[in-house]
Amino acid sequence: ERIRIEPFMAQTIQRMEDLYPEFAFRMKAEGTGKVVRINPLHLEQMLLIIIENAVKYSAEHKQIDIRCYEENKRVCISIQDYGIGIPTAEIQHVFDRFYRVDRARSREIGGTGLGLAIAKNLISHYQGEIAITSVEDEGTRVTLSFPSVSS
Numbered sequence: 057e058r059i060r061i062e063p064f065m066a067q068t069i070q071r072m073e074d075l076y077p078e079f080a081f082r083m084k085a086e087g088t089g090k091v092v093r094i095n096p097l098h099l100e101q102m103l104l105i106i107i108e109n110a111v112k113y114s115a116e117h118k119q120i121d122i123r124c125y126e127e128n129k130r131v132c133i134s135i136q137d138y139g140i141g142i143p144t145a146e147i148q149h150v151f152d153r154f155y156r157v158d159r160a161r162s163r164e165i166g167g168t169g170l171g172l173a174i175a176k177n178l179i180s181h182y183q184g185e186i187a188i189t190s191v192e193d194e195g196t197r198v199t200l201s202f203p204s205v206s207s
């Protein structure tokens with residue numbers, strides 16, 4: 057199914073704003089009309105996993121920046137939080153099933169460690185990629201990318 061990414065993101069963000077009114081969600085879309093081919097339920101599930109993590113692991117700075125852009129013929133969606141971050145040595149493990157960063161602040165927060173494993177599995181069906189960069193105590197950015205199809 058063809059999805060126009062910008063209205064889809066705007067809708068998703070609106071739902072997250074309703075769920076988490078204490079958070080400021082900012083969306084920046086660069087360019088218009090980007091289209092990807094994906095089952096909307098799958099895209100939605102990935103976004104919920106990632107945005108809910110951003111909310112869960114942001115104790116103080118309750119702002120989330122979402123950016124849609126195109127790079128090398130791929131449509132990218134990045135979700136940046138300003139929360140507790142992930143230690144560099146552990147980033148490689150966060151996609152493993154049941155893996156949770158072993159840190160008091162992360163452990164206190166409920167979770168199964170399955171979310172990112174599910175997101176990674178879903179995205180693999182669409183030639184998609186998921187990447188994480190993070191700095192401890194500064195924040196985390198998760199970037200999804202998909203082949204862009206012409207609208």
Ligand code: ATP
Pocket residue numbers: 105109110113137139140141142150151155156157158162166167168169170171172173196
């Ligand atoms: P759930 O399955 O309920 O989503 P979870 O959040 O523990 O539980 P994942 O989404 O797979 O599971 O994330 C794995 C681990 O990666 C988390 O336990 C957390 O330690 C770390 N993590 C994921 N996203 C973030 C983030 N935005 N900021 C800081 N740590 C994160």
